[in-house]
Amino acid sequence: MPFENETTFVRMQKQGREAEFHERYERALEDVRRYFGKEYPNIVVRDITEERKIKDVSPIDGSEIATFQLASKESVGEALDVLNRNYRSWYWKGYVHRAMTFLRAAEMLSERKFEFAALLTYENGKNRTEAMADVDEGIDFMRYYALNLIENQGFNRFTGRGYDNEESMSYMKPYGVFAVIAPFNFFAITVGMTTGPLITGNAVVLKPSSDIPLASYLFVRLLHEAGVPKEVLAFLSGSGGVVGTALVEDPRIGGLVFTGSKDVGMKLFHKISEKVPKPAITEMGGKDCVVVTNRANLDKAVQGVIRAAFGYAGQKCSAASLVFVQSGVYDRFLDMLVKEASKIKPDDPRKKETFLNPVVNRDAFEKYRNLIPTLQKEGRVLTGARVEERPGFYVHPTIVADLSDDAYTVRNELFLPILGVLKFSTLEEAVRRINSLDYGLTGGIFSEDPEEVRYYFENIDVGVVYANRARGASTGAMVGSQPFVGWKLSGSTGKGTGSYYYLQQFLREQAVTVAHPEDIHP
Numbered sequence: 001m002p003f004e005n006e007t008t009f010v011r012m013q014k015q016g017r018e019a020e021f022h023e024r025y026e027r028a029l030e031d032v033r034r035y036f037g038k039e040y041p042n043i044v045v046r047d048i049t050e051e052r053k054i055k056d057v058s059p060i061d062g063s064e065i066a067t068f069q070l071a072s073k074e075s076v077g078e079a080l081d082v083l084n085r086n087y088r089s090w091y092w093k094g095y096v097h098r099a100m101t102f103l104r105a106a107e108m109l110s111e112r113k114f115e116f117a118a119l120l121t122y123e124n125g126k127n128r129t130e131a132m133a134d135v136d137e138g139i140d141f142m143r144y145y146a147l148n149l150i151e152n153q154g155f156n157r158f159t160g161r162g163y164d165n166e167e168s169m170s171y172m173k174p175y176g177v178f179a180v181i182a183p184f185n186f187f188a189i190t191v192g193m194t195t196g197p198l199i200t201g202n203a204v205v206l207k208p209s210s211d212i213p214l215a216s217y218l219f220v221r222l223l224h225e226a227g228v229p230k231e232v233l234a235f236l237s238g239s240g241g242v243v244g245t246a247l248v249e250d251p252r253i254g255g256l257v258f259t260g261s262k263d264v265g266m267k268l269f270h271k272i273s274e275k276v277p278k279p280a281i282t283e284m285g286g287k288d289c290v291v292v293t294n295r296a297n298l299d300k301a302v303q304g305v306i307r308a309a310f311g312y313a314g315q316k317c318s319a320a321s322l323v324f325v326q327s328g329v330y331d332r333f334l335d336m337l338v339k340e341a342s343k344i345k346p347d348d349p350r351k352k353e354t355f356l357n358p359v360v361n362r363d364a365f366e367k368y369r370n371l372i373p374t375l376q377k378e379g380r381v382l383t384g385a386r387v388e389e390r391p392g393f394y395v396h397p398t399i400v401a402d403l404s405d406d407a408y409t410v411r412n413e414l415f416l417p418i419l420g421v422l423k424f425s426t427l428e429e430a431v432r433r434i435n436s437l438d439y440g441l442t443g444g445i446f447s448e449d450p451e452e453v454r455y456y457f458e459n460i461d462v463g464v465v466y467a468n469r470a471r472g473a474s475t476g477a478m479v480g481s482q483p484f485v486g487w488k489l490s491g492s493t494g495k496g497t498g499s500y501y502y503l504q505q506f507l508r509e510q511a512v513t514v515a516h517p518e519d520i521h522p
């Protein structure tokens with residue numbers, strides 16, 4: 001079975017079924033309301049109700065969607081006990097069984113994709129095409145990893161005969177229990193990070209983002225229905241500080257897979273190996289730069305930058321955060337860019353025509369508002385830098401030009417719809433300045449000169465790079481084709497998600513040798 005990306009919207013559009021896409025999504029917007037106004041438990045085999053609660057709030061209008069539990073240290077302890085007792089029997093079911101379980105789960109998610117997409121719109125504010133692309137990516141992760149595991153026979157290999165009477169195997173075995181700590185911005189990341197350790201025979205405690213607990217909870221229930229035993233998959237919603245810290249400090253934890261900001265990621269990375277070395281896959285932030293040279297097709301560049309900077313309100317780790325523009329086209333490109341950006345208004349993501357959604361929560365909204373004086377001080381604000389005074393968290397796309405390399409706006413990940421513009425003279429200089437940033441996640445170049453593109457690819461210290469990509473200058477990696485990997489402060493492993501190498505990180509090698517009587521191999 002060859003791997004194929006789900007790409008729901010594009011497929012339905014090509015098949016002339018765009019109207020059906022919109023109808024089904026709009027029906028789902030109504031249908032998922034049946035989940036609202038309820039309280040959901042934590043799950044450690046049984047359902048657990050905790051003393052303290054958290055609220056799931058919609059960025060669309062600030063309304064409460066549901067109530068979740070704030071997990072206690074006792075629940076963390078209970079989860080680690082149960083999961084440690086059970087992960088071996090899950091591993092010994094074999095890689096084919098585990099892969100088939102996840103292929104089944106992928107089918108189940110595919111059947112319910114409109115429901116999950118609509119839920120994401122309510123929970124993290126994605127518009128319909130972004131929300132569906134996110135669910136599609138989750139389905140892709142499960143299928144890609146299942147096929148990767150089968151194709152590589154669980155990564156087990158016969159390693160030969162060191163001596164004539166010996167036979168050896170290299171087995172790839174699980175570490176035990178992985179803590180999965182997930183971000184708000186991609187449901188697919190929760191899916192991928194949960195699938196990686198489980199499909200390789202580990203157990204998982206999932207600590208979801210408090211901004212998308214409902215989609216995460218329903219996903220865990222879906223996995224249980226698909227055949228992942230409850231004894232190897234626990235769900236603990238709660239505060240990152242409490243649950244995350246309790247998990248990584250516990251000697252019973254086997255490893256960590258985290259996606260989120262670099263401050264939290266680096267802290268957990270150090271913490272988990274304080275006493276014993278343990279695998280820590282930490283995917284972290286980005287400060288993603290796009291280069292526009294004098295040889296660029298400016299129409300393509302404007303489209304690619306706008307989509308990458310303001311798609312999902314700049315809340316993708318791959319979002320174009322800075323654009324470096326060569327002096328010969330600087331003024332013209334800026335005029336074109338600002339003209340396009342000024343047409344974009346933030347609005348309710350449930351509406352068909354909405355491109356720019358609200359930011360995810362009040363903290364993000366306040367962060368944007370508090371940044372406005374800094375933007376005005378550090379550069380020339382060409383558009384935006386204003387918020388909407390209405391329920392929900394609506395802010396305008398912002399472009400700030402003429403920034404210097406040491407500006408706060410340039411050196412820090414903002415994770416908001418704010419794009420900084422810098423001028424450069426030579427491509428060598430632009431690449432050097434980009435390489436001086438702490439992060440190295442994604443990036444792009446617009447140039448019709450193959451030599452310039454070659455120079456950029458050969459010299460840029462960034463994990464995921466694109467040339468002339470109007471559909472997203474630095475965003476929109478497809479599982480399988482574009483492994484998603486951060487260099488430098490953007491990631492701790494140098495291996496990508498949706499990549500051939502991803503699963504091996506959840507496994508440790510065991511060399512197993514049987515010695516036969518000497519005369520069996522004369």
Ligand SMILES: NC(=O)c1ccc[n+]([C@@H]2O[C@H](COP(=O)([O-])OP(=O)(O)OC[C@H]3O[C@@H](n4cnc5c(N)ncnc54)[C@H](O)[C@@H]3O)[C@@H](O)[C@H]2O)c1
Pocket residue numbers: 181182183184185186189207208209210239240241242243244245259260261262264265268283284285286316317318413415441484486490491
């Ligand atoms: N490199 C990638 O592939 C990638 C992908 C998506 C997002 N990101 C990054 O994620 C960030 C945005 O996501 P976010 O706002 O959810 O990130 P975040 O760091 O605030 O939170 C991530 C997770 O960590 C938990 N957490 C928070 N504080 C904690 C603590 N002290 N101890 C343990 N856990 C804690 C949170 O509850 C959440 O589940 C951005 O920096 C973005 O660039 C990176």
Ligand SMILES: N[C@@H](CCC=O)C(=O)O
Pocket residue numbers: 185186315316317318474475476477478484
């Ligand atoms: N994989 C996504 C980004 C994920 C992080 O937020 C992209 O390629 O745009």
